[in-house]
């Protein structure tokens with residue numbers, strides 16, 4: 300997360316808006332409700348089952364996550380099991396990515412772009428030996444191909460099997476062909492197992508559904524007096540070894556197993572939430588998640604070696620590319636969905652944050668027609684047990 304002078308960060312926040320009373324489109328960003336499928340093509344039912352109990356899960360989020368400078372649609376879906384026995388167990392929260400692509404049309408577009416790039420390269424080679432701009436950049440815009448600004452050195456399509464691979468004007472044809480072949484090889488290295496698809500199981504009692512309003516995160520420039528006071532209080536408590544003195548819910552600093560320890564990670568999380576308390580989703584593909592705790596096993600994996608790095612996420616099992624952080628669900632989502640859906644808090648969800656990491660190359664899942672769904676990485680930090 301980078302912050303500009305105005306306090307605006309590169310994070311997009313999802314905030315609950317109107318209740319969904321009509322039938323939403325497949326491209327609407329919503330919380331709760333039932334999934335709406337791309338072109339009416341449902342995901343494999345296996346993706347919607349809890350890995351612990353095998354039961355059908357309820358949808359938490361369907362988000363339109365189309366990437367800039369691409370010609371295809373892209374959605375992310377997040378589900379949770381509501382079986383009490385599955386709480387705090389891996390596999391009881393799952394996420395998958397849906398894409399709607401017209402590969403034939405994309406190939407046509409790419410072929411045309413390549414032809415144009417080659418023609419331009421030839422023309423330029425004949426004209427002069429002066430530095431040549433990349434034609435691909437002019438056609439598609441630089442951002443599709445990775446730029447120095449990217450924290451990972453390569454944009455989703457920079458090295459992938461994508462038909463959008465960069466046509467390099469000055470590159471010799473042989474190299475170009477080889478790089479295409481290499482890229483293709485990577486893309487095809489691990490075809491998905493051809494497990495028979497199951498019909499999707501719809502939960503009978505989904506959460507109430509609400510559209511999300513998406514806005515840029517803005518943080519106050521002034522040091523927040525309340526936050527500063529809390530931090531001071533936390534420091535004092537750490538020094539005294541005394542218990543927290545109540546106050547608002549976020550100031551109840553969680554204890555670790557080794558007695559009272561002020562969790563600065565949690566404090567930072569709470570401070571960010573306090574700045575925009577209605578946030579239920581934080582979105583920043585390629586950004587860094589905000590950890591709810593630094594003491595659990597997930598935090599230790601994600602922050603191994605001193606800090607979060609995308610390299611700590613498990614790689615995409617399909618194309619072996621790195622995954623990048625894309626979005627996280629924030630705890631106000633629990634309060635909002637459960638309150639609006641009449642769920643008793645004792646029977647409610649118990650997570651602090653749910654993070655979703657997606658394939659950096661945005662590899663194409665097996666398509667059924669023009670639509671495909673592929674499971675992505677989910678990391679859950681559970682609510683601290685007080």
Ligand SMILES: [Zn+2]
Nearest residue numbers: 349352380385
């Ligand atoms: Zn379950």
Ligand SMILES: [Zn+2]
Nearest residue numbers: 615618658662
């Ligand atoms: Zn992949």
